[in-house]
Amino acid sequence: MARPPILTRPEFEKTMQKLANVPLTLALIDLDNFKQLNDSLGHAAGDRVLRQVERLLSGSLPAGSHVARLGGDEYAVILPESAAETALILFDEIIKHFQINRDADWPRMLGLSVGLAGRPAHAKSSFDLQRAADEALLRAKREGRGRACIYVESKMVLKSNYYPKSQLERLAKLASALGRTEASLLRESLDDLIEKNRGAL
Template sequence: MARPDILIRSAFESAFERLGDAPLTLAVLDLDHFKLLNDTLGHTEGDRVLRGVERLLSGSLPTGSVIGRLGGDEYAVILPETAAETALILFDEVIKHFQIHRDPHWPRPLGISVGLAARPAHAHTFADLHRAADEALLRAKREGRGRVCIYVEGKMVLKSNYYPKSQLERLAKLSGALGRTEASLLREALDELIERNRGAL
């Protein structure tokens, strides 16, 4: 099976635009303490690590994934028709594989951190999704690095209400059938409601 190319930033953003409004998850990732590796083992070894990360991404992610190198040791991945929760499991496996198969000569802190943001749950445009995924990446760094985090809106307001039991049961069944959380389905429905009535806002 042919592995996907690693796109430069402009080609990656063009690939994102070609997907229109389709649901997807955008991942932003980079290497933890990559400068330490370059400083101690040299840039040639740094380049070898990056090639290894690229092989790991292109060989481990589902068919249809789009992988781009945004610059330096920062990469981004588009996972079409993939919920953020599913992407979290995929990237957790990537991080663990990297740790298990790491070269023993590499500095111990070297690892991979990942931030995720989904459309339509978190944002729609590339710029907004990238900003959200980058914020999730920073949270992964703050929480100890070598992990994956999903974007959480900073000013979320808890809404409580009463729903008929039949609606909640149907929501639970739909959640199971689609392999998505009930919360993500409700966020999507709210986004669609707001979009449909944008003229009234």
């Protein structure tokens, strides 16, 4: 069966627009220490690595997925109707496969880092979804590279400081029912409160 073509960045943006109302997971992928490979083995070797990564992604992802090369050694994968937790398991397998089947002459530190974010759980708009996936990718890099990370909302005050346990339990049930994070629901409520009392500001 023929594999779908690797999308360009403009094609990726158009695909994201077409899927604007579809629940999906976005993965942003970056090759760790790719410059080191280019510097030591040359750009032809680097191109071979990129082709191998593209074959691995295209051959390992479920039907209906979209793979795009955003530029350099950066890729994006769109997984329609897929939860971030499901995508995490999938990309853990892809990363391990890449590590096990690496060429002997590749630098030891060459690997794949992946950032994952889901809609609607982590963001509604495509812009916010890409920002969340990028933050998850940066965390994967910070935590040692060669791994996949799901976006985790930060800068939220610890909820247990302000809310009784019964309310937190109801919040958790609501988040689960809506397929969203608790933090996003709290932020939405805060936005509504500010808008409702805009005249007092």
